[in-house]
Amino acid sequence: VKVEKDCRSVLRLSERYRAASLSVGLVPTMGALHAGHLSLIACARGECDRVVVSIFVNPTQFSPGEDLASYPRPLEADLEACRRSGVDLVFCGAAADLYPEGFQTWVNLEDLTKPLCGEHRPGHFRGVATVVTQLLSVVKPQRAYFGKKDYQQCLVVERLVRDLHIDTEVRLVETVREPDGLAMSSRNAFLGAKERQAAARLYRALMAARDAIEGGEDSVEKLVACMRRELVPGDDLHLDYAEARDAETLAAFADGRLPRRGNHVLLAVAARLGGVRLIDNIVVKV
Ligand code: AMP
Numbered sequence: 098v099k100v101e102k103d104c105r106s107v108l109r110l111s112e113r114y115r116a117a118s119l120s121v122g123l124v125p126t127m128g129a130l131h132a133g134h135l136s137l138i139a140c141a142r143g144e145c146d147r148v149v150v151s152i153f154v155n156p157t158q159f160s161p162g163e164d165l166a167s168y169p170r171p172l173e174a175d176l177e178a179c180r181r182s183g184v185d186l187v188f189c190g191a192a193a194d195l196y197p198e199g200f201q202t203w204v205n206l207e208d209l210t211k212p213l214c215g216e217h218r219p220g221h222f223r224g225v226a227t228v229v230t231q232l233l234s235v236v237k238p239q240r241a242y243f244g245k246k247d248y249q250q251c252l253v254v255e256r257l258v259r260d261l262h263i264d265t266e267v268r269l270v271e272t273v274r275e276p277d278g279l280a281m282s283s284r285n286a287f288l289g290a291k292e293r294q295a296a297a298r299l300y301r302a303l304m305a306a307r308d309a310i311e312g313g314e315d316s317v318e319k320l321v322a323c324m325r326r327e328l329v330p331g332d333d334l335h336l337d338y339a340e341a342r343d344a345e346t347l348a349a350f351a352d353g354r355l356p357r358r359g360n361h362v363l364l365a366v367a368a369r370l371g372g373v374r375l376i377d378n379i380v381v382k383v
Contacts (some may be wrong), residue, residue, distance in 0.1 A: 098180045100187045104195070104235045107188050111237045119146040123238035123265075125229060128152040129169040129283035130178045133273040137242040138182045139298075140270050149236050150179050153190040158224030163374075169283055188236065195231055204230045204261075206253055212347050213365055214376065215313065217337045225250055226257050233263050241265050246272040246280045248363060248378045249347065272377075280377045292370035294340050295333040299366050299377040302327035302339060306364045307381050315355040315383075317341050318362070326367060337367035337374070344380045356381050 101107050114121050122141030126134050134150075141148045141370055152175055159165035172189070179187050209215075210222035225324050233241060241258075243251050255267045273281045278300030279293075288296055302324040324339035342349055343363035355362055365378040 098176060098184050098187055099306055101175065102189050102191060102194070104190070104231075107186070107235050110186060111149075113234070114147050115237065117141045120189060120240070121145055121147045121149060121236060121238040123232065123236045124148065124150045125232050125241065125242045125243070126150060127154045127283065128151055128175050129171055129286070130175045131273075131281045131283060131288050133244055133246065133281040133284075135178065135182055136273045137200060137244055137270050138184060140268060142183050144268070145238075145240060146176070148183065149188055149238065150184050151188040151190060151197065151232050151236070153188075153228065153232075154229040155195075155224055156192055156226060157196065158221050160218050160220055163218070164284070167287075169286060172266065173333055174361065185286075188232075190232075195228065199353070201205065203227050204257055206256055206260075209252050209256055209347055212342065212349075213258070213338060213340060214367060215249070217367065222249070222253050225375045226253055229254055230257060230261065230263070230284055232284045233265050234260070238265050240268050242268045242270055242362075245380075246268050246282070246377065248344075248365060248380070252345075252347065257277060278304070282375060284375065286372050287373045291333050292373065295370055296375060298334065301373060302366055303364050303377060303379045306341065307379060310355065310362065310381050310383060311366065315357065317350050317353045318357075335369040337369065339366045340364075357383055359383070 122145030124137045154168050204226035205223050215222050226284050251269050258267055277297040279296045305327055306320045306324050320341045321339055328336045330336050342363045344363040360381050360383050362381050367376040
């Protein structure tokens with residue numbers, strides 16, 4: 098596996114791939130690779146001639162007081178995982194290269210970034226949208242792969258690719274879970290035994306609300322209450338949000354009722370467990 102650190106070299110390589118008519122799939126990550134990342138890589142491997150994985154803990158998507166400094170960076174293990182998964186190029190961007198002296202160009206989305214994680218992590222999606230735009234302009238992939246675990250991020254990326262006429266197909270991949278339903282995340286490694294056990298409540302909350310919808314419940318308030326019953330705050334869990342929203346726009350349901358017209362409803366939760374912030378979601382067709 099080839100490893101490149103600077104944007105110029107990656108630009109040159111991507112030009113070479115293009116000249117040779119080789120399709121490129123990009124999997125953007127922050128490293129500490131787990132089975133969720135590997136599932137994205139496997140999708141890219143199945144659909145593209147060359148697979149590029151970027152590993153960059155993007156400082157601009159962390160708010161002050163978040164875990165930027167302590168975020169895991171096991172580079173050697175990540176490179177080995179990439180090697181084993183048939184990745185062709187690992188792009189380990191450096192902050193000084195992506196955000197050089199004098200940097201001042203940001204990508205901002207309006208409505209999609211206001212609710213949910215946008216509300217709880219000010220500036221987060223500005224950082225995400227900006228770095229994803231940079232990675233897409235450097236790698237110029239035919240396809241880029243994102244996990245539905247970060248559902249709002251998926252919508253943000255799809256929207257910015259459309260709005261900026263970026264010639265990349267955005268591919269969304271199902272969430273990979275632990276046997277008890279906990280969504281895989283690089284942050285799970287930081288959970289203590291007690292918090293790890295409590296972490297399964299996020300998925301249980303989503304399942305409970307899904308069951309309620311399937312049982313005919315259409316009151317948003319009741320669905321939220323149903324999720325909150327699984328997520329009662331205590332020593333081990335602080336709830337950021339539990340919400341039901343339109344899965345395409347993230348808009349709230351104005352009259353407090355789910356529509357019943359083949360719409361898709363996003364059930365999304367975020368909680369902090371002993372200082373570790375976890376998110377999860379599912380989409381339910383109504
Ligand atoms: P991260 O390194 O956490 O920024 O994630 C990089 C990419 O992997 C993002 O597109 C995530 O949505 C995706 N991802 C993270 N966890 C999972 C998971 N459990 N299942 C599927 N994709 C995931």
